[in-house]
Amino acid sequence: MNEPQPELAHLLGRVALHDPAAFRSLYQRTSAHLLGLAMGIVGRRDRAEDVLQEAFMNVWYGAAGYRADVASPMTWLINIVRNKAIDKLRVGKAERAATVALDDEAMTLPDAPERQPQALIDESLKRARIHTCMADLGAAQRQAIALAYYQGLVHTEIAEALGAPLGTVKAWVRRGLDRLKRCLEQAGLSTA
Amino acid sequence: MNLLHPPRLDALARDYALGTMTGGARRRFEQLLRHSRAAEMAVLAWQERLATLAAPVLPLTPRDQVWAGLEQRLFPAVAATPSRLSWWRTLLSGRSVGGVLAGVLLAAVVLREQPGWIGLEPVQESLPASYVGLLHDRGGKPTLLASSRRHGRALTVKMLQPLAVPSGSVAVLWALPKEGGAPFAVGAVPANGSATLALPDSAEKLFFGVSRLGVSLEPGPGSARPSGEFVLSGDCVKLW
Secondary structure: OOOHHHHHHHHHHHHHHHHHHHHHHHHHHHHHHHHHHHHHHHHOHHHHHHHHHHHHHHHHHHHHHHOOOOOOOHHHHHHHHHHHHHHHHHHHHHHHHOOOOOHHHHHHOOHHHHOOHHHHHHHHHHHHHOOOOOOOOOOOHHHHHHHHHHHHOOHHHHHHHHHHOOOHHHHHHHHHHHHHHHHHHHHHHHHH | OOOHHHHHEEEHHHHHHHOOHHHHHHHHHHHHHHHHHHHHHHHHHHHHHHHHHHHOOOOOOOHHHHHHHHHHHHHHHHHHOOOOHHHHHHHHOOOOOOHHHHHHHHHHHHHHHHHHHHOOOOOOOOOEEEEEEEEOOOOEEEEEEEEEEOOOEEEEEEEEEOOOOOOOOEEEEEEEHHHHHOEEEEEEOOOOOOEEEEEEOOOHHHHOEEEEEEEEEEEOOOOOOOOOOOOEEEEEEOOO
16 A cells, blocks of 8 residues: 555556556555455455456456546555455355355454554545544444445444444444545645 | 626536536536536636645555556456466557468467467577467457477477367368369367477478468368358468
């Protein structure tokens, strides 16, 4: 994630022209970070690697559609990977629900503390220097956003995981993200 | 309900980008995204904001098989285990080469690299005077390479890709003289691999007036003339 974005944008431009060397370089620079993201959502290495492979197929064929003026390269890549991971997670859940009773697999939180959604969101807010601005958000509110973002959970699943009413969870997520938007805008203004 | 009303659109884009929008709603919104620039911009803005959350995710290096799989799916020619022939096979598949000149150059390179194919030992500094032919299938894929030393009495045939020969049929190589003279049979060629065909006379005498070669499928080796269309054909040229 510390890759200079202009360099990634240049590589994406080369990939759009179907340059295999640029594609390999892009993969080498971004795949570990993207796999980490996919892993959080699908929860298993083999499935996460399937997601990564599918995502990079899309990158090869879709790089011409990348527009540097509207999205940073990493955001564009993250978006492809998260969408694929979320699709895979939900297809998997539907299949399990159709065959056996829905188990708790989807609810299981990863063990390593630094992989915990709560720790991740707090760290990311600090890095973006908006943790102070976001501080009046309760821990449960941040946790709700974190479960949605890092693990691809939907409102009902978040409600179940946090033992909170569905309507409350929806409001937490909505207000939390709107707050994130304001805080980022403020941070953008203050550094401008 | 106007989905494109700005506050509503922003809320939908937010739920879509986060991933909490599901099922039919998600599919309908994706449809909207394909047609509405405003919807697309709203989603992009949310994705950019949410990307802030991705920064501290711990990287996980993919196993080598992930890249190998991508390579195999996207660049099969590169990923294939390189055989001794693969570099010029790649060259050939590129369609950029074609015609007599390319065929001659290619054959020249091949002969230089693989002198044993036509019995050229020891390796000579200059290319031997030879007759060569490069035959393509109907799809334009190079399929058969034929070569003979100018004064030799053998013709070496190398199949570059397998030829489908129905059981009971024989693939026969014909020489087609310039100015529409009657084709004469050179010999039977294998479906794959290589073969050396004995020539009734020196290549120079047999092929001097020949401009093209063709392969037809015959009921037996004794046909006096091609009984059907050529499944392979190409130019025959003299090298010296």
